[in-house]
Amino acid sequence: MDAEKRKRLEAAGWTLGNASDFLGLTPVEAELVELKTRLALFAKEQRRVSNLSQNALAKKMGSSQSRIAKIESGDPSVSLDLIVRALLTSGATRQELAQVIVGTN
Amino acid sequence: MDAEKRKRLEAAGWTLGNASDFLGLTPVEAELVELKTRLALFAKEQRRVSNLSQNALAKKMGSSQSRIAKIESGDPSVSLDLIVRALLTSGATRQELAQVIVGTN
DNA sequence: TCATTTTATGTCATATATGACATATTAGCA
DNA sequence: TGCTAATATGTCATATATGACATAAAATGA
Numbered sequence: 246m247d248a249e250k251r252k253r254l255e256a257a258g259w260t261l262g263n264a265s266d267f268l269g270l271t272p273v274e275a276e277l278v279e280l281k282t283r284l285a286l287f288a289k290e291q292r293r294v295s296n297l298s299q300n301a302l303a304k305k306m307g308s309s310q311s312r313i314a315k316i317e318s319g320d321p322s323v324s325l326d327l328i329v330r331a332l333l334t335s336g337a338t339r340q341e342l343a344q345v346i347v348g349t350n
Numbered sequence: 351m352d353a354e355k356r357k358r359l360e361a362a363g364w365t366l367g368n369a370s371d372f373l374g375l376t377p378v379e380a381e382l383v384e385l386k387t388r389l390a391l392f393a394k395e396q397r398r399v400s401n402l403s404q405n406a407l408a409k410k411m412g413s414s415q416s417r418i419a420k421i422e423s424g425d426p427s428v429s430l431d432l433i434v435r436a437l438l439t440s441g442a443t444r445q446e447l448a449q450v451i452v453g454t455n
Numbered sequence: 456t457c458a459t460t461t462t463a464t465g466t467c468a469t470a471t472a473t474g475a476c477a478t479a480t481t482a483g484c485a
Numbered sequence: 486t487g488c489t490a491a492t493a494t495g496t497c498a499t500a501t502a503t504g505a506c507a508t509a510a511a512a513t514g515a
Contacts, residue, residue, distance in 0.1 A: 303474090
């Protein structure tokens with residue numbers, strides 16, 4: 246969005262910002278959310294690469310299908326611990342984890 | 351330990367193995383523990399580099415001094431989420447996180 | 456030494472994450 | 486189309502993590 250459009254919108258009474266602002270997240274919280282989201286997406290890829298159904302992965306790591314679904318959908322009730330456990334169980338390496346963490350930015 | 355010593359110890363009634371074996375951890379659980387331990391150590395370093403007392407860091411991230419101590423001592427009651435929050439709050443970059451995760455091995 | 460700050464350890468009420476389950480929705484294929 | 490596996494979504498009792506607090510033990514410096 247360019248400065249012009251921003252100015253017009255703000256003049257019209259809009260408060261601009263991103264999702265972090267809206268949710269009232271601190272920068273650290275926002276970064277953690279982004280990190281978890283990226284890892285969650287990668288977890289979905291990894292599971293598919295390893296040819297496991299959500300159910301199969303769940304059994305393999307002592308969890309349940311519904312929780313795997315929540316992991317992959319970025320459900321806020323899912324801990325970083327669980328995401329990483331899913332990733333490691335579906336064969337992701339530490340190098341790959343690191344890769345995802347550094348990201349594109 | 352070489353095969354000779356192992357044989358002698360086992361003959362003497364010792365069951366050999368590492369901490370993972372002793373605690374009955376699966377390979378994935380063991381790797382997660384190791385990962386958390388390394389990050390915990392790095393968290394301690396990072397806090398010191400940023401010249402924060404445990405109390406100061408705790409306030410900064412809305413936690414408590416005792417919990418910071420537990421983070422840094424590798425207490426099993428501490429989540430990966432909390433460790434990472436502590437790291438980010440004390441100024442660690444994603445690159446540094448990734449660095450620690452890939453580790454030396 | 457002593458005073459002060461920092462860190463460690465233990466406990467507890469509460470908050471949050473968890474697996475299990477039911478059930479809905481979607482994909483994939485004959 | 487129908488049939489079946491896969492995935493999504495919601496709920497709940499229980500397990501685990503949390504900040505707060507007290508207090509002990511170290512560290513730091515005068």
